[in-house]
Amino acid sequence: MLDELLGRASLRDRIDELEDENERLRKRYEAESDRRAEATTARQDAEERINRLEDRIAQLEGELERVDETESGPSVRHRDQLRGARLEAVFDRLTSFRTGPEGALTVGVDDDGITEPVRTELEPVLGERLALVDDDGPCLCCVDDAGLLAVTLEPPVVPDLDATWRDRFALEREWFLPTGRHAVALVRTDLFALGVYEGDERVDYRGFESDVKGTHSKGGFSQARFERIRDGQIDDHLERCAEALAAYEPGGEATDTPLYLVGQRGIVDALAAEAGLEPTATAAVDATGDPGPALEDAVHSFWTTELRVL
Structure with missing residues (x-):
């Protein structure tokens, strides 16, 4: 009764209403935060799968060509x-091939396909199979003028090779196989490994991991702050990688x-730009685990050539 006379009852009711509203807003905020955290985690997980999916897509495209036998038009006979x-044996077999003067053509094909001058030379030999060469870039195409041998090769190093007619195919061992002294560097957002090799034997090694946040989880801090921290950690990691590669920069001891x-x-491209590098070749590889084993997997994957018999 006294509360009503003094007007306190209405105030207590208003306080109760505001507390209820505050609780509803708090629950709504927590639910929204959970949704954002889950969305961020899902996006980051998807980014980590991109490299694996790129390789899988290429594999499935090749399988589709073989499975869909009812499809009209030429198809690759063997892949x-x-x-x-095995690569060394096939390379030796190709380089041992001999024909008459200017009877063997070797040409590099980039992502844009073959040029018109090369198309004019290849079409009489390959006919409708010429479309297969266009689809396979970047690659090397080897064909003899009688059409007895016609293959494309996608080695680790695809040179910018103009059409070359000789009595043998113009293939260099270092495009396909580890030869002489060279270095292979593996870089991920949180890992770096560098191996120096003499042929296929590793003679020097350096590897490390950096503390880079993986995926955003609930609570702690906002998505925006998480992204800023992660980006800064990746920048620091790339700086460490660039320092490790300093000996291989232009003007260094191992030029x-x-x-x-x-x-x-994306990380490979960012490191090349960060360190001012012009690597002999780059490649996307899926190498997981600790630096040492990951580098071994990366080297195994990199020194692989896809052969297609037209």
């Missing part, structure tokens, strides 16, 4: 992934040593 002793830079495609 193989070559590495190690003539070929450098092959592999790993996550």
Whole structure:
């Protein structure tokens, strides 16, 4: 009764209403935060799968060509992934091929396909199979003028090779196989490994991991702050990687040593720009685990050539 006379009852009712509203807003905020955290985690997980999916897409495209036999038009007769002793044997067989003067053509094909002058030379030999060469870039195409041998090769190093007619195919061993002194560097957002090799034997090594946040989880701090921290950690990691590669920068002690830079495609490109590098070749590879084993997997994957028999 006294509360009503003094007007306190209405105030207590208002306080109760505001407390209820505050509780509803708090629950709504927590639910929204959970949704944002889950969305961020899902996006980051998807980014980590991009490199694996790129390789899988290429594999499925090749399988589709073989499975869909009812499809009209030419198809690749044989496709193989070559590495190690098998790659060396096939390379030796191709380089031992001999024909008459200017009877063997070797030409590099980039992502844009073959040029019109090369198309004019190849079409009489390959006919409708010429479309297969256009679809396979970047690659090397080897064909003899009688059409007895026609293949494309996608080695680790695809040179910018103009149409070359000789009595043998113009293929260099270092495009396909580890030869002489060279370096292979693997870089991920949180890992770096550098191996120096003499042929296929590793003679020097350096590897490390950096503390880079993985995925955003509930609570702690906002998504925006998480992204800023992660980006800063990745920048610090790339700086460490650039320092480790300093010996292979232009003007360094090992200027003539070929450098092959592999790993996550976006990180590989960012490191090349960060360190001012012009690597001999780059490649996206899926190498997981600790630095040492990951580098071994990366080297195994990098020194692989896809052979297609037209």
